[in-house]
Amino acid sequence: MKKQFVLTGLGLSGILVGVLIVGLAAGFAVQNGQRGPATPAAPCGPNIPGDLGINAAKSSRCFELRMYTVDTSKSRINDLHKRFRDGEVDIFKKNGMEVLGAWQSLDDPNTLVYLLAHKDRAARDASWAAFQADPKWIELRTKYPVTLTPKIFMMSAADYSPLK
Numbered sequence: 001m002k003k004q005f006v007l008t009g010l011g012l013s014g015i016l017v018g019v020l021i022v023g024l025a026a027g028f029a030v031q032n033g034q035r036g037p038a039t040p041a042a043p044c045g046p047n048i049p050g051d052l053g054i055n056a057a058k059s060s061r062c063f064e065l066r067m068y069t070v071d072t073s074k075s076r077i078n079d080l081h082k083r084f085r086d087g088e089v090d091i092f093k094k095n096g097m098e099v100l101g102a103w104q105s106l107d108d109p110n111t112l113v114y115l116l117a118h119k120d121r122a123a124r125d126a127s128w129a130a131f132q133a134d135p136k137w138i139e140l141r142t143k144y145p146v147t148l149t150p151k152i153f154m155m156s157a158a159d160y161s162p163l164k
Contacts, residue, residue, distance in 0.1 A: 042121075042154060043121065043156070044062035044063075044064075044118075044120065044121040044124065044154045044155070044156055045060060045061055045062035045118065045119065045120035045121055045123075045124075045156055046058055046059055046060055046061070046120060046156075048060075048156055053156075055158050055159055056156040056157065056158065056159065057156065057157045057158065057159045057161060057164045058159075059164050060156040060157035060161075060164050061098075061117045061118060061119060061120075061156075061157070061164065062117070062118040062119065062120050062121055062123070062124050062154065062155075062156065063100075063115060063116070063117055063118075063154070063155040063156065063157065064115070064116040064117075064118065064124060064152065064153070064154055064155075065113070065114075065115050065152070065153040065155060066113070066114055066115075066116070066150060066151070066152050066153075067105070067111055067112070067113045067150065067151040067152075068080060068111065068112045068113075068146075068148045068149070068150050069108065069110055069111045069148060069149045069151075070110045070111070070112075070146060070147070070148050071147040071148060071149065072110055074147040075145070075146040075147045075148065076146075077104075077109065077110050077111075077112065079144045079145075079146050080112050080144070080146045080148065081104075081112065082144055083140055083141070083143075083144035083146065084102060084112070084114075086140065086143075086144070087136060087140050088137070088140060089102070091131060091134055091136055091137050091140070092116065092127075092131065094134070094136075095127045095128075095130040095131045095134060096118070096123060096126070096127040096130065097116045097117075097118060097124075097127045097131070098116060098117040098118070099114065099115075099116060100115040100116065100117055100163075101114065101115050102114040102115075121154075
């Protein structure tokens with residue numbers, strides 16, 4: 001006897017709804033500029049153990065370089081700049097992040113680059129959690145909705161770096 005799997009209309013609808021919910025959740029996070037850990041927590045900041053820490057300064061802060069490339073079919077780079085200018089930088093500071101600089105990429109004019117400093121990885125994670133929950137951030141990302149693709153680099157200063 002041959003067994004067959006029959007997918008009913010209700011079963012197919014359930015699968016489609018599930019896929020749609022997961023897709024919308026992922027898209028909503030990117031569209032609304034949600035931030036935070038994009039990769040598993042690796043050592044960052046002072047006293048990195050093992051081979052990774054051989055060239056790292058023992059007094060290094062945890063540096064976070066972020067590049068945000070705007071999806072030009074849905075957003076404009078100027079809206080992202082407005083969001084940073086109109087309060088995002090202040091919200092970073094309020095939640096314990098030091099903003100070391102922000103730049104407009106000349107090679108890709110749809111990309112904003114900025115650099116943050118944190119005491120260590122734990123401080124970074126706590127700051128991002130507070131940032132996400134900050135009512136002013138929620139208001140700002142609603143005012144300036146920007147669809148973007150982030151690239152995030154976590155770094156510790158080399159022992160010979162002038163910036164630690």
